[in-house]
Amino acid sequence: MRKNSITKYIITSLCIFLISLSLFVFSSGLLKNFFGDPNKYINSHFSAEDIRFFILNVLLIFILLLISWIIYLLLSVEYRAASIAGEETESITISLTQFTKLYEESPVPYVILDEAGNINDPNKATLRFFEASREEIEGQNLFYFCSKEDKEKSEKLFEYYKSDMPINKEELQFNTKKENQKFALVSVFLTKGFGPSNKGLATIFDITERKKLDKAKTEFLSLASHQLRTPTATIKWYADMLLSGSLGEFNEKQKDYINTIQKVNQNMIEITNTLLNISKIEVGSIKPEKKLVNVKELTESIFTELNPQISEKNLNIKKQYNDKLKNVEIDPKFLKIVIHNLISNAVKYTPEGGTISVKFEDSSQGRMIIVSDTGIGIPKAEQDKVFSKLFRAENARNVGTSQSSGLGLYLVKSLIENMGGNIEFSSIENQGSTFIIRL
Amino acid sequence: MNQERQKTVLIIDDDSNLRKVLVDKLSLSGFKVVGAGDGEEGLNKALEIHPDIILLDILMPKMDGWAVLGSLRSDEWGKNAKIIMLTAVEDAKAVAKAVEDGSFSYIIKTENSMNEMIEKIEDVLGSN
Structure with a gap:
């Protein structure tokens, strides 16, 4: 030119x-x-x-x-x-x-949507994603393409779309023309530049492989922890038998050894329990079942369970209960795991003679359970990773190394969020930590 | 217990180590103990010897615990048999069934101690 x-x-x-x-x-x-x-x-x-x-x-x-x-x-x-x-x-x-x-040619499936949410101009990646020809998907409603499992969610998203609200990375499950299940993160950008009746550009980011890997990992985790439970139960009952004295008396050293076997095995049981719970949450096979729970009684039972460790370290326990927390509609199993983890962490990471406080509050800010300690705290540089999987603070590695999987707080956060609550914390190294659960 | 007729316990569990320690513990506690290594063998033994109580594992080869329970409940003697399910994990189905069926309880292998197990057996045996 x-x-x-x-x-x-x-x-x-x-x-x-x-x-x-x-x-x-x-x-x-x-x-x-x-x-x-x-x-x-x-x-x-x-x-x-x-x-x-x-x-x-x-x-x-x-x-x-x-x-x-x-x-x-x-x-x-x-x-x-x-x-x-x-x-x-x-x-x-x-x-x-x-x-x-x-x-x-983009590897990401793109479609242009008209005002009714129907697919126009699907790109090649879209055809690959839906395992369909252009004619088979053009003119079909993107949201009706979702599988039964996500029907409710897709209908809600379609309502959003009709009321001109953008959609940002919503996970949806689709059934392809060949009846395969696929997962995608769907975003819809509303725009006026694609012709008179067109309203949005949708990206359907295929995450099927990622989901498959996740599922395989979770299934492996579930299987492995499930399979580990039977041998740990066997060890537990054999040690029980020996300690009961019904097979004859042992000397102090022998008893001490059997006790250690029992204690280490108990840690293993707890770790497998945690792994199993995490895999259940990730797979979505456990949902909170609400019941009326006396949170005070539940907390007391946890203190009873942890009493040997508390006495061993001569820890001071301060309790401040609120009567309103006597009847809370919540999943007791989830809540027990949460409180148990927080208190046992406090016990683990508080030096001898330290103090652990548990406080219940019911104020305008909501219902709160606050667990604080005078323990080793979490170094500032590591505080943003506290709720991530396999996290163990640098200073915690020197304390009770065999007693922690680094999964506890990840599980706690997952469970609380599953129940619709949230958790936050503050911590100063060598002074202590405070965890606040809002229910 | 010793003055009464010796009660028979049938243990149906595919893990031989676990069966062994259970047989020892229950024998020491005064029970007559019979073991079975899978669901099919267990069901046959139960229908043959009519034990006072059955400890029934859930995950087993050939026939799982739920299938054995179903077959027992459809049998004239078995419909009232006292059964305790042995589970590795707290099982929602086991909990729900235990609540609706008075002659039925469950033991979580990793959580309950042997003494707790004996207590549960005596509880179920004492119930009518």
Whole structure:
């Protein structure tokens, strides 16, 4: 296109040159009257008429040159404008080609949705995702494409779409034309640039592989922890038998050893329980079952269970119960795991003679269970990772190394969020930590 | 217990180590103990010897605990048999069934101690 415009300039310039030349030839014909007679040069006899004629001719040439100059200017402006427009058209064409290529060849499935949520212009990745031909999915409602399992959610998202609300990375399950189940994170951007009846651009980010891996991991976790439970139960009952004395008495050293076996085995049971609970939550196979729970009684039972460790470390326990927390509608199993984890962490990480406080509050800020300790605390640099899987603070690694899986707080947070609550904490290294659960 | 007729306990569990320690403990506690290594064998023994109480594992080869329970409940003698399910994990189904069926309880292997198990057996035996 640029070459083309240069040619136009050259042609224009040539035209102007030719016009100017013809004007010159024409005007020189007129001047011949004046310059034609050589005697006039020699004798220098110019009449007044000659001079007028001369001036008139010069003026005429000047005017004609001016006109041709204006024509040149006008032509060049027009050509320049045409050339810019041409360049723009060219760049738009390039962008369109690039966009079309990107849209069509993108590994991410894209579809344009009309006002009714029907699919227009699915790209190749969309066809691959739905394992369908263009004709099979074009015109179908994207939200009705979801599988039965996500029917409720997809209907809700469709309502959002109809009320002009954007959708951001919502996980949905789809059934493909070949009856395969696929998972995707669906986002819909509302836009007016895709034609009169089109309303949004949807991206369907395929996460099926990720979900499969997650499922395999969770199933493995579940199977492994399930399989570990039978041998741990066997060890527990054999140690029970030995400690009961029904098979004869042991000396103190032997008893101490059997106790250690029992204690370590108990840790293993707790870790497998935690793993099993995590896998259940991740797979969604356990949902909170609300019952009326006396939170005070539940907490007291946990203190009874942990009493041997509390006595061993000579810890002070401060309790501040609120009667309103006697009857709370909540899942008792979930809540027990949560409170048990927080108190046992406090016991584990508080040095001898320290203090652990449990406080129940029921105020305008909601119902709260606050567990605080005067323990080793969590270093500031590591506080943002507290609720992540397998987290163990640097200073905690030196304390009770065999007693922690690093999964407890991850499980606590998952359970609380599953019950619709939240958890936060504050901690100062070497001074202690406070965990606040809002139910 | 010793003055009364010696009660028979049938243990149906595929884990031989676990069966062994249960047989020892229950024998020491004064019960007559019979063991079975899978569901099918257990069901046959139960219908043959009519034990006073059955300790029944859930996850087993051939026939699982729920299938054995179902077969027992459809038998004239078995419909009233006293049964305790042995579970590795707290099982919602076991809890729910135990509540609706008075002659039925459950023991979580990793959580209940042997003494708690004996208490549960005596509780179920004492109930009518």
